[in-house]
Amino acid sequence: GESVGLHLPTLSVQEGDNSIINCAYSNSASDYFIWYKQESGKGPQFIIDIRSNMDKRQGQRVTVLLNKTVKHLSLQIAATQPGDSAVYFCAENSGYSTLTFGKGTMLLVSP
Amino acid sequence: DTGVSQDPRHKITKRGQNVTFRCDPISEHNRLYWYRQTLGQGPEFLTYFQNEAQLEKSRLLSDRFSAERPKGSFSTLEIQRTEQGDSAMYLCASLKYETSYYNEQFFGPGTRLTVL
Numbered sequence: 001g002e003s004v005g006l007h008l009p010t011l012s013v014q015e016g017d018n019s020i021i022n023c024a025y026s027n028s029a030s031d032y033f034i035w036y037k038q039e040s041g042k043g044p045q046f047i048i049d050i051r052s053n054m055d056k057r058q059g060q061r062v063t064v065l066l067n068k069t070v071k072h073l074s075l076q077i078a079a080t081q082p083g084d085s086a087v088y089f090c091a092e093n094s095g096y097s098t099l100t101f102g103k104g105t106m107l108l109v110s111p
Numbered sequence: 112d113t114g115v116s117q118d119p120r121h122k123i124t125k126r127g128q129n130v131t132f133r134c135d136p137i138s139e140h141n142r143l144y145w146y147r148q149t150l151g152q153g154p155e156f157l158t159y160f161q162n163e164a165q166l167e168k169s170r171l172l173s174d175r176f177s178a179e180r181p182k183g184s185f186s187t188l189e190i191q192r193t194e195q196g197d198s199a200m201y202l203c204a205s206l207k208y209e210t211s212y213y214n215e216q217f218f219g220p221g222t223r224l225t226v227l
Contacts, residue, residue: 032213043113043202043218044154051213089153093213098144098167101153 012108019080021105023073023090032093035064035075038104039086047075047088077107085109113137115219117203123225124193131189132222136205143186144216145178146202147171154202160186161208193226200224 013019025033031052036044050057050064050073057064063076073090087106091099114137124130136143142161146154157176158168162183172178175193180186190197200223204216 034215036218041220043115043204043220045113045218046215049213049215091153098156098159099146099154099216100156104151104153 009103010106010108012110013080015080015082015109015111017080019075019077019084019107019109021075021077021088021090021107023075023102025071025073025090025092027092027100028068028071030092033064033066033073034091034093034099035062035073036089036091036101037084037086038089044089080107080109082109082111113217113219115203115205115217117201117219117222119222120220121223121225123227125227126193126195128193129189129191130193130224131187132201132224134186134188134203134205134219136184136186136203137207137217138184140205140207140217141183142206142208143180144204144206145186145188146204148200148202148221149198157188190224193224195226198224198226 034049035047037047038044048059048062048064050066061078065074087104089101089104091101116135118133144159145157148154156169157172158178160180163180175191178188200221202221203219206214206216
């Protein structure tokens with residue numbers, strides 16, 4: 001079946017650096033994408049979303065880029081902080097608001 | 112705290128026993144979802160409700176699994192005759208569904224099930 005996946009399982013950065021987490025999706029019919037952050041022992045926490053009619057959306061310190069031509073999604077975190085350390089998942093809307101998640105990327109931020 | 116609560120947070124059981132988990136969604140949310148997450152993986156969809164109606168079930172939801180949302184508020188997920196492969200985090204999420212646009216799913220903290 002079609003799925004969402006991530007390129008990098010672990011990303012290590014220094015505090016203050018910018019982080020980029022990538023995600024490839026294969027369902028060209030997907031029209032809504034979400035990034036979630038999950039800390040140990042907690043449920044996923046919404047970070048930012050984007051509709052397929054957009055190619056960029058900005059939030060506070062985060063930006064999501066969508067490239068429909070190559071079916072690629074990225075999450076950029078500016079001035080990464082130790083509190084950003086977590087596992088990040090991209091997810092696509094599979095219909096009826098059912099989400100299909102990728103495997104996740106662990107972000108490790110060193111002080 | 113997203114406003115979605117789950118109980119218990121942890122459950123250890125022996126193989127063959129039945130277990131039941133509860134989810135209390137955000138009060139005005141009409142949709143409720145159950146997901147399963149194993150270590151290092153993203154959550155996998157199991158089933159969802161709109162109000163009290165169960166509208167979709169994943170092929171992951173074997174006949175040992177049953178979910179209910181009797182009054183359109185809280186939901187329960189029961190696993191009968193548990194197997195070691197059922198060990199996972201069971202996540203609940205809710206959202207207020209409106210047809211004109213997508214709404215964020217709010218996740219609970221999950222119930223960690225360990226089957227010995």
